[in-house]
Amino acid sequence: MRRIPAFRGYIFDLDGTVYRGDRLLPGARETIEGLRAAGRRVVFLSNKPIDTRESYARKLRCLGVPTRTADVINSSFVLARYLGARSPGARLFVIGERPLLAELRRAGFRIVANGDRADWVVIAFDRTFDYAKLTGALHAVRRGARLIATNPDRTCPVEGGEIPDCAAMIGAVEGATATRVEVIVGKPSRITLDVCLAQMGLRARDCLMIGDRLETDIRMAREAGMAGALVLTGVTDRRTLRRSPIQPDYVLRDLRELLAAR
């Protein structure tokens, strides 16, 4: 494996990369501190739309990693920014949890109920997904609403296994409506990367994406011509890596390997 050069900016995935559940992964704190001390820009990027940026920043601080809200980008924030630039104040029917609804309301959107006309149906990872929400999405699409989703992940790792993620909600709505989702803003979309780069004030070629998922973290980096480092502390093992068509520039046993190059 090649030696890792220094970059001006570092985009860290969260779950499986910086922490796992409620514990920091080995070397996460020292590495992030070391990079910052060396003048590097650091942002955290999650595809999860089930919590706000504030709560991810709070969690990182509790774990000993000083973090401002502005240093955290997640898919609900990216979606609110994306729609805000294209359909400000739009009427949204939302399949999603409370923090997403709060984020969208704060961004000036109007959340509508089943039966009301909507401009967009927003589809997110939703552990309270049910038949009534599915029916609301169908009715909104029949009345002209377009489809947008937060993230393409099939499952979300949890203590002792995994649970269905946003791809399930997308499949349900597409199945009922025969309409494809137009935009999925989360990783690996360039939409999300552009929000990160704007936050750091850097270009893709100046940055390194570090994450544990080939099909989101590493794919986003590769498609943007950005360097990508896979860390083996999350969902991907060496066997999966060998078989994947998506290959990272670097493979890290843990984050400490980034410090050698700071």
Place this chain on the structure above:
Amino acid sequence: MRRIPAFRGYIFDLDGTVYRGDRLLPGARETIEGLRAAGRRVVFLSNKPIDTRESYARKLRCLGVPTRTADVINSSFVLARYLGARSPGARLFVIGERPLLAELRRAGFRIVANGDRADWVVIAFDRTFDYAKLTGALHAVRRGARLIATNPDRTCPVEGGEIPDCAAMIGAVEGATATRVEVIVGKPSRITLDVCLAQMGLRARDCLMIGDRLETDIRMAREAGMAGALVLTGVTDRRTLRRSPIQPDYVLRDLRELLAAR
């Protein structure tokens, strides 16, 4: 349009063909009586897995059409027969409503809960579908269960509109698991047609399928080399018919046109 010849057997779709909601469609009773009086075999075929054959037979009797349970075939019955021949006594995790669960238990299957090992995940039109059922399906597939579904319909017409049907539940499970459903037993599957033909003791070429849906009723007939008559009392109008790649042998304004040929 060609004059309709007489057939030995008639397979009638139910909703949109024989009745709509709780009212018989024009000519339904006289036509079915007339065909039976002329010695023709008649069966009723529905893709709906949300009621039992007994209750569809009861409904037809209440509407004035004498019907035995054996004259009604629906997708939950076909699924129970299909699995019964291949995996007798199998362990099933079911996304479906109570009548389907009852039908499967009567057929000797064991219904398992989320977390238990299952041989198959059965996916059906389910107005009580929720995140817990979706999670149970994911866990069953991860432990080796195969996927089978009752029917491919996207939506089900109801008073004043439509609601999500089985394709939504299929999309959700396929989205979470990245696994395709192996078999969908309902129309237009040959599996369903074979159950109807066995019930009548006739071959496909001796029968006419009458229904209001091109992509299920008429497609099933065409693929089996059987005659198909589209009746315009349900979801399909002449404009949709003109644009469809699936074309029936006959088009009926209502069922009475069948009697001319009895």
